[in-house]
Amino acid sequence: MEDQPGQYQKTIIKQYPARSLNETAESRYWRRFRAPVLAHPGGAISCIDFSPVYPYNYAVTALTNVLIYDAHNRKQIKSWSPLKEKTYSGTFRSDGRLLVVGGENGRVQVFDPYAGNKDERLVRQLKGHERPVHTTRFAPSKFHVLSGSDDATVRWWDITTEEQLYRLDGHTDYVRSSACSPSSSDTWATGSYDHTCRIWDIRSQECTMTLDHGAPVEATVFLPGGSLLATAGGTEIRIWSMLAGGRLLARLANHQKTVTSLAVAPLAGPAATSAPRLISGSLDAHVKVYELDAFKVTHVSKYPSPVLSVAISPNAALLAVGMENGQLSVRKHSHNKGPVGGAPAKPKKVWHQRLTAASYRYFVRGTTEKPSKDDVKISQPGMRRLAxxxxxxxxxxxxxxxxxxxxxxxxxxxxxxxxxxxxxxxxxxxxxxxxxxxxxxxxxxxxxxxxxxxxxxxxxxxxxxxxxxxxxxxxxxxxxxxxxxxxxxxxxxxxxxxxxxxxxxxxxxxxxxxxxxxxxxxxx
The missing domain is CATH 1.25.40 (Serine Threonine Protein Phosphatase 5, Tetratricopeptide repeat)
Known part of the structure; x- marks a missing residue:
């Protein structure tokens, strides 16, 4: 009904914008990592690594212990102290059958984590480093290992002969992180406390590129495709373009304290995100998720203690976070109700109610339809309801x-x-x-x-x-x-x-x- 001259005008209540942004689909996806299972492996957790093959069990390195957890029920199945001293960087081989660990005494050891007898678990022992080894990685070839040490050297090992093949010199301070390019098994990146990340070509044993991060580098990871590299040091994460000769693309300064770890969330399953995501953990006790188009933070999680390590399973079903107080938090995504990595459940059939006079929808049908340009509106006089x-x-x-x-x-x-x-x-x-x-x-x-x-x-x-x-x-x-x-x-x-x-x-x-x-x- 149109207002007539002299008619009382109702008090108009102003509409204000919402005080907080509505939750996005991206945020809802990461909030579905629920029901954390907490464990205490026995000390600060410096490394978490998921097996690349089903059932995606994960290894946790905490002080002198290396522990293997079952991904189905998130319970510990193996535990041992391989070096009787501090251990670092327990990581799986690409087939999940072997585990390489660095030690405080400079040794690099290769284990069979599922061997029944503790004495039979040690497969190889690689000696050559003079100071603690903080980063170890299997090469995609399965027969070689790259290690980085506090003696500022990077070494390339042949595990079949237990011999050092190459010694890569160039860093001037502790080497604390390493990563292999997914596009080339001969291209490796190592991060050091000398504020640089060096790109190595194993075939020529030469440094092909040096990236100045501007702070001690704590973590390095190649993004999917191998064209981009992420380095973490200080409160910043930096994104570098390998195709553009190491050009700096972005600086992500979203943490308040040192960023300690990086991980890449893969695209896995129909309920996963639309593209891979970068995950970071920091001493400010936050874990943050970044989308890789504009490198914006899409989700933030708060933990009770400084975060030292973060990892996500290859099927994006488990998110594991290791903390400085020795607490391990493992969250499972709610879209996967069965065993982790199992066959996805069949979608439930949706029952649609038949539209009859017995349902309320029958009487309100058409009320949401919008008028067309040929429709004529006929107004009826009526009582105006006032508050x-x-x-x-x-x-x-x-x-x-x-x-x-x-x-x-x-x-x-x-x-x-x-x-x-x-x-x-x-x-x-x-x-x-x-x-x-x-x-x-x-x-x-x-x-x-x-x-x-x-x-x-x-x-x-x-x-x-x-x-x-x-x-x-x-x-x-x-x-x-x-x-x-x-x-x-x-x-x-x-x-x-x-x-x-x-x-x-x-x-x-x-x-x-x-x-x-x-x-x-x-x-x-």
Whole structure:
């Protein structure tokens, strides 16, 4: 029904944007990693590695222990102390049958993790490093191992003869991470505390590229396809283009403390993300997920202790996080109800109710249809339904209208009605002449919502007006006196806070302007 001249106009309630962003499909996917199983392997967990083959069991390296967990039930099935000292970087071979481990004494050992006798588990022992070995990796060929040590060297081993084939020199500080390119088994990346990541060609035993990360490099990983490399050091993750000669593509500074580990979430299963994701763990106790198109954070998880290692299973069903306090958290994705890696469950048939007069949908059909350009709308006169505060406002009952608005307990309704009363010069009539019983609900509403940033300016002005009106009546009611004192304190605190924020904004504006005006420095 169209409004007629002289007809009362309803109070328009302003619509404000949501205080938080709606949850996206990406966030919902990562939130489905639920029901964490917690374990305590016995010390800070420096490395977690999933077997590349089904059933995707995972190895956990914690102080002197190496533990193997069953991916089906996330329970420990093997545990031993291979070196009787600190161990590092327990990683599987591509067939999942062997495990290579570095040690504090400089030895590199190859184990059969599923051997029944502990004495039979040791397969090979590679000696040559002079200081602790923090990173070890099997080559795709299965017969070679690359290791990096605190003696600043990278070594290439033949496990069939237990001999060192190559020694790669170039780093000037501890070597703490390594990764093999998925596009070439002869291309390796090693990260060091000398702030560089070096790209090696094993065939020529030469460094083909040096990338300056700008901080001690803690982790390196090639992204799918091998054209991009991610390095982590300090609070930054940097993305490098291998095809462009090591050009820096992005700097991701989303952590507050040192980034300790990186992992790549694969595309696996119909419920997985639309593309692989980069996962990072940090000493700030957060694990963050990045999409690889614009390198934006899509999900964040908080853990109770600094994160030292993070890994995800090849089928993207298990997410494992190792922490500094010795706690291991393993979460399973809820889309996989059966054994991890098993055949996906058959989709359930959806039953559709038949549309008959026995269902409610039968009577509301067509109500959501939009009119076409040829349709004619015929309006019928009818009664306009007014809210109680609108009905009283229409009859100039300003005090009763304000009471009705407060009774709704909706801050937007009260704020808009106060603005309407101010426009009608009716605030004095609405606020004044109240007894204790009618004044208390209004005071309680203002105390509760005075700090709401959307209405704080309006409510502070109303508070000052109320204090001016009822200051002479102090001492009549103890409840009113208590609420007036509390309201005065809240108003003074809010005003002081807003003054501080204005000063802070004035301080930050020139800094932000200078930062935005700087042009990015071209990388060599």
């Amino acid at each position: 109680p505060y609108d009905h009283m406002l229409r009859h100039f009952q300003y005090r009763a209208a304000l009471d009705a608005a407060v009774a709704t307990e909706q801050v937007e309704v009260v704020a808009n009605l106060l603005e309407e009363l101010a426009a009608r010069s009716g605030l004095s009539a609405a606020l004044g002449g109240r007894d204790a019983q009618s004044l208390l609900p209004l005071l309680m509403h203002l105390v509760k919502h005075l700090s709401d940033p959307r209405h704080s300016d309006l409510f502070i002005g109303i508070t000052n007006r109320i204090l001016d009106i009822y200051a002479p009546a102090l001492g009549v009611s103890e409840d009113v006196d208590a609420k007036l004192r509390l309201l005065r304190e809240r108003a003074m605190l809010e005003a002081k806070l807003q003054t501080s924020l204005v000063k802070l904004q004035g301080t930050l504006e020139p800094i932000l302007h200078a930062a935005l005006s700087q042009q990015p420095v071209a990388e060599e």
